[in-house]
Amino acid sequence: MTTERETDWNAPGKPRKPTILGIGAQKAGTTWLSQMLSQHPKVWTPPFKEVQLFSHRFVEEHRQWLPWHFRRARQNIEKRWAARGEPMPQGLTDYLDDITAEPMFTDDWYKRIFAPAPRGNETLDISPEYSTIPDEGVDFVRDFLPRTRFIYLIRQPVDRVISQMKMHMTRKKQNPRTAQPWLDLLDDPALYNRGNYAEYVPRWQSRFGPDRLLILPFGRIATDPAGLLAEIETFLDLPPFEYVGLHRKVFAAPEELSAPGEVRDILRERLKSQFDFLEANLPAEFCKQLR
Numbered sequence: 026m027t028t029e030r031e032t033d034w035n036a037p038g039k040p041r042k043p044t045i046l047g048i049g050a051q052k053a054g055t056t057w058l059s060q061m062l063s064q065h066p067k068v069w070t071p072p073f074k075e076v077q078l079f080s081h082r083f084v085e086e087h088r089q090w091l092p093w094h095f096r097r098a099r100q101n102i103e104k105r106w107a108a109r110g111e112p113m114p115q116g117l118t119d120y121l122d123d124i125t126a127e128p129m130f131t132d133d134w135y136k137r138i139f140a141p142a143p144r145g146n147e148t149l150d151i152s153p154e155y156s157t158i159p160d161e162g163v164d165f166v167r168d169f170l171p172r173t174r175f176i177y178l179i180r181q182p183v184d185r186v187i188s189q190m191k192m193h194m195t196r197k198k199q200n201p202r203t204a205q206p207w208l209d210l211l212d213d214p215a216l217y218n219r220g221n222y223a224e225y226v227p228r229w230q231s232r233f234g235p236d237r238l239l240i241l242p243f244g245r246i247a248t249d250p251a252g253l254l255a256e257i258e259t260f261l262d263l264p265p266f267e268y269v270g271l272h273r274k275v276f277a278a279p280e281e282l283s284a285p286g287e288v289r290d291i292l293r294e295r296l297k298s299q300f301d302f303l304e305a306n307l308p309a310e311f312c313k314q315l316r
Contacts, residue, residue, distance in 0.1 A: 029072050029102070032141050034116025040136030043076075045149045045261060046166075046175045048229065049156030051219040052188040053180035053243045056275045059151045061254055065266045069142035070149045072117070073098035076138055080154040081130040083162030087154060095125050132169070147261060156225050157218060167232045174261060175233060177226070179303070180243035181316035182296040183289055185220045191278035204285040211291060223302035240307075242314035247272075 045068070047055050056074065063070040077094065080087040099121050106113040124138055139148040156177060158166075166173075180188075190210050199206060210216065229238055239260045245253040250271040258265060293300075303312055 029105075029117060030114070032069075032117075032143075034114060034120050034141055036141060038140040038142065038144075040133060041139045041142065041148060042136055042170055042173065043139055043148045043150040044173055045147055046155065046170065046173050047149070047151030047153070048175050048177050049153040049219070049225075050177070050179060050185065050222075051153040052185050052192065053153070053178040053220075054246045054275075055151050055153045055178060057246055057273075058176065058178065058257075059149070060270070060273075060275065061250075061268050062149055062257070064268050065258075065263060067146055067263055068149055069139070069146040070151075071138050072102050072121075075152040075154075076135065076150045077152045077154065078130055078135045078150075079158050079162055079166055080152060083158040083165070084154065091130075095129070099125060147263070153219070156229070157221070160228060163228055163232050173237075175229065175238045176257065176260075177229065177238065177240045178243055179222060179226075179240060179315060180220070182220055182222070182299040182303075183292045184316050185243075186216050186292055186296070187284045187289070188278070189216055189219065190284065191282050192276070194282060195278055200279065200282055204287055207284055207288045208291075211288070211295075217295070220296075220299065222299055226302075226306070242311050244314040244316045248314070 045062070047058055049055065059070065059074045062068045073095075075094065077087065077091055081091050102117075102121065103113060120141065124134065128134065139150075142148045155166075190207065193210065194201070194206070201207065226240070239257065241253060241256070251268075254268060254271075255265065257263075303315070
């Protein structure tokens with residue numbers, strides 16, 4: 026692991042493309058995956074998660090919130106250094122100035138983000154919205170990243186939507202005592218779009234074979250995190266590493282925030298096509314490990 030403090034931000038590194046892309050799904054463990062792989066001494070990640078180039082380019086509604094995403098990322102980095110009582114390295118300040126200055130979301134901008142990575146390290150971009158980009162976006166990724174490998178985490182459909190609903194409520198500081206606030210959210214199309222495996226998984230599989238695309242079940246993060254990471258290391262040709270915090274929960278919602286049974290029943294019916302797809306196209310053992 027090369028930390029913010031250890032990175033030579035002033036090194037004359039050449040702009041480069043990421044060699045590893047985490048493409049989703051949202052609320053399926055991508056932050057945990059980022060935290061684990063960022064510990065590996067042969068993997069370099071930017072000082073923020075989710076670079077979002079392909080989301081910005083191919084999903085118009087994402088462009089509305091991505092400037093906020095980068096402003097918040099920079100603020101969080103500055104807060105980390107302030108909490109340690111240390112000034113941020115000038116090289117890191119210059120780097121953040123560069124990647125938050127227009128023009129952003131160009132091919133050259135994307136490659137500059139990974140320029141500080143030490144020579145010989147893999148470079149990682151985990152942006153869960155990538156799984157949702159349209160066919161032309163996946164075609165672009167295929168042509169733009171001809172040697173990159175992809176990791177796609179999949180979660181049980183109802184659990185994933187409930188987790189997304191909890192995230193929404195937590196951000197709004199809501200802790201409803203009745204079912205109605207949950208029911209009011211059920212018609213939000215964003216809840217279903219992020220986990221539309223029946224559409225998105227074939228889209229990525231049609232461009233990338235199993236040597237380039239690794240699909241993993243969310244449940245293994247809890248039941249077998251070391252084995253899951255060992256499989257990822259093999260897929261990425263990384264040497265074995267002892268990770269810290271394997272069982273640490275990431276962005277866990279308050280325990281008292283629990284979806285009513287009737288909401289789960291409605292979601293199970295609405296997401297039937299997703300369950301049917303997963304059961305028909307993925308091994309039974311894989312499906313058992315989705316939660």
